Amino acid sequence: MQKFTKVISTAVPIPIEEIDTDQIIPARFLKALTREGFGANLFRDWRYDHQDKPIPDFVLNNDTYGGSILVAGNNFGCGSSREHAAWAIGDYGFKVVVSSFFADIFKANALNNGILPVQIGQDELRQVFEAIEKNAAEIFEVDLEQQTFTIVSSGAAFQFEIGAYKKMCLSKGYDDIDFLLSNVDRIIAFESKQEIY
Amino acid sequence: MGKTLFDKLWDAHIVHTEYGVDILYIDQHFIHEVTSPQAFDGLRDRNIEVFRPQKTLATPDHNVPTINQHLPIKEPLSRAQVQKLYENCALYQVPIYKLGHEKHGIVHIIGPENGITKPGMTIVCGDSHTSTHGAFGSIAFGIGTSQVEQTLATQCLVMTRPKTMRITIDGHLSKGVYSKDIILHIISKLTAAGGTGYFIEYAGSAIEELSMEARMTICNMTIEMGARGGMIAPDQTTFDYISGRSQAPNDELWDQAIAYWKTLVSDSDAIFDREEFFDAKDISPMVTYGTNPGMGMGIGDRIPPSHEVSNVEKSLKYMDFHAGDSLKGKKIQHVFIGSCTNGRIEDLRLVADYVRGKKRANHVQVMIVPGSKQVEQQAIQEGLDKVFEAAGFQLREPGCSACLGMNEDKVPKGEYCISTSNRNFEGRQGPGARTILASPMMAAAAAIAGEIVDVRQQLLAQHK
Numbered sequence A: 001m002q003k004f005t006k007v008i009s010t011a012v013p014i015p016i017e018e019i020d021t022d023q024i025i026p027a028r029f030l031k032a033l034t035r036e037g038f039g040a041n042l043f044r045d046w047r048y049d050h051q052d053k054p055i056p057d058f059v060l061n062n063d064t065y066g067g068s069i070l071v072a073g074n075n076f077g078c079g080s081s082r083e084h085a086a087w088a089i090g091d092y093g094f095k096v097v098v099s100s101f102f103a104d105i106f107k108a109n110a111l112n113n114g115i116l117p118v119q120i121g122q123d124e125l126r127q128v129f130e131a132i133e134k135n136a137a138e139i140f141e142v143d144l145e146q147q148t149f150t151i152v153s154s155g156a157a158f159q160f161e162i163g164a165y166k167k168m169c170l171s172k173g174y175d176d177i178d179f180l181l182s183n184v185d186r187i188i189a190f191e192s193k194q195e196i197y
Numbered sequence B: 001m002g003k004t005l006f007d008k009l010w011d012a013h014i015v016h017t018e019y020g021v022d023i024l025y026i027d028q029h030f031i032h033e034v035t036s037p038q039a040f041d042g043l044r045d046r047n048i049e050v051f052r053p054q055k056t057l058a059t060p061d062h063n064v065p066t067i068n069q070h071l072p073i074k075e076p077l078s079r080a081q082v083q084k085l086y087e088n089c090a091l092y093q094v095p096i097y098k099l100g101h102e103k104h105g106i107v108h109i110i111g112p113e114n115g116i117t118k119p120g121m122t123i124v125c126g127d128s129h130t131s132t133h134g135a136f137g138s139i140a141f142g143i144g145t146s147q148v149e150q151t152l153a154t155q156c157l158v159m160t161r162p163k164t165m166r167i168t169i170d171g172h173l174s175k176g177v178y179s180k181d182i183i184l185h186i187i188s189k190l191t192a193a194g195g196t197g198y199f200i201e202y203a204g205s206a207i208e209e210l211s212m213e214a215r216m217t218i219c220n221m222t223i224e225m226g227a228r229g230g231m232i233a234p235d236q237t238t239f240d241y242i243s244g245r246s247q248a249p250n251d252e253l254w255d256q257a258i259a260y261w262k263t264l265v266s267d268s269d270a271i272f273d274r275e276e277f278f279d280a281k282d283i284s285p286m287v288t289y290g291t292n293p294g295m296g297m298g299i300g301d302r303i304p305p306s307h308e309v310s311n312v313e314k315s316l317k318y319m320d321f322h323a324g325d326s327l328k329g330k331k332i333q334h335v336f337i338g339s340c341t342n343g344r345i346e347d348l349r350l351v352a353d354y355v356r357g358k359k360r361a362n363h364v365q366v367m368i369v370p371g372s373k374q375v376e377q378q379a380i381q382e383g384l385d386k387v388f389e390a391a392g393f394q395l396r397e398p399g400c401s402a403c404l405g406m407n408e409d410k411v412p413k414g415e416y417c418i419s420t421s422n423r424n425f426e427g428r429q430g431p432g433a434r435t436i437l438a439s440p441m442m443a444a445a446a447a448i449a450g451e452i453v454d455v456r457q458q459l460l461a462q463h464k
């Protein structure tokens, strides 16, 4: 996994609440055998019509917006456990997703793929949407070390939470699996005293 | 201070704690074809084996066709995924119930059915509805593919302990109201995000009265309010269900198991982070009107105004419904009875009982997809297949089917489907499909009437 330190970028706004994983990547695109290529179908049914023509209204089809930060409405990533949602977001080029609330499994999946979910307050999220609406070229800075998300032009900085363990993993580019494999002796010792039926 | 059932089990499975996270031991891992191929690739990249292959069980379910399962799968991508699962299981010696095997079925149906799912366990699967298994008093939750890889590699996961919530439902359900209605009612009250961060224990007299099948329906849909999982303390109903199943403990071990399982309750002085209370008599047959499972209402209610429900305008546009509408009398074109929520034998029996001697409305297509081969065989043995055939209902072979439309079982764009599955997201049953979630009885009644009806009135009429 790549190390995560700072991201300085413009952002893509999707001010829709409760975006579920079926919207992020519809089930019919889950048939791949690898982790690559899902970005092409990110938000597929919002991005393309039934004849596979781009829907001009949708933000990913609008050249005005770009960057490696996705800003979305409350309860982002609810629904299925498919990690393909995180892969699609990462494969498309996003490194950060900002929302006022994330679904649990999505959050875990994102972190396992080096994508940082930045959870800020409802009101702060509104300010972010407003900043992008005012100026699509607005720059944002995400600082993992300081745990801040900053609207650069105004200097407004919002604090976000991240567990100590996950922060360590992201900044060093570690996976959970590295941590687990370093504990195999403990796991075997645990098994030997476990009673199961 | 006493402990919650959840905390007892969590504590009993902690291997080690460091950096504020727990290494949690997993007793049983289920895998399927969609979320596992990349996990096996990860093992190959690291050159490691599956740590405990016997604690994993595989089944292909998401992609599989529900007719002619004995023939090769037509769709090349689905075929490749299923094939990959077979190869990986052979290579890493992971037990598998392949397509056509007498125990094949949807992953969350076959665990309980074969006595693999038992009280006190930790259970994971790369599928959010793993919460189903919590009905047996186990900690069961869905994981992503990276975590599938971790479980394959170490039989453990890195976790932070969730908060606990208890939902107590007391009283008795009215006639025509089922466990599906309980959970749709709860989600509609607590919202689709209301349970995020929590692990839920269901309690109360209404829960105690439920069969294991009905309890599984509730735990299954717990994920739809964002909760990590749901659980119900094991009791005599649980023990009776497990007894005699192929992987249930036998003889002397059975007595030891029961003695242990009886200790699996929340202590009376245990404190939950949050408590919610419901009364069973307030629950009526439920239908969803929007595009998440929290957008549900009693069949006698009207779609609430937009300021009361977040994001509802977009949903109503997609569904072509309007605030103030009642769903009674809405024409439907499709009925789907199946999925890990309501694809068990008890569901099929209920439906068969109701439709015996009746016929589907001409414009409605009805698909019944059993949750497993054993459910299918049992249905045939009991002659339910004949009842369905006479009613014009099509009984298929087991799989996830139109629950997520990864195989060819899809609902066409713009058409309405009353479905016993668990998600009414945009496009879930096919691009543009409009899904109304309900109980199997509501679905059966709609199939006959050709439109959404209040099953209570149908049941009353039947008894006159």
Ligand code: SF4
Pocket (backbone or CB within 6 Å): B061, B062, B106, B107, B108, B127, B129, B339, B340, B341, B399, B400, B403, B404, B421, B422
């Ligand atoms: S039946 Fe539906 S919800 Fe259940 S495992 Fe299959 S796809 Fe998931």
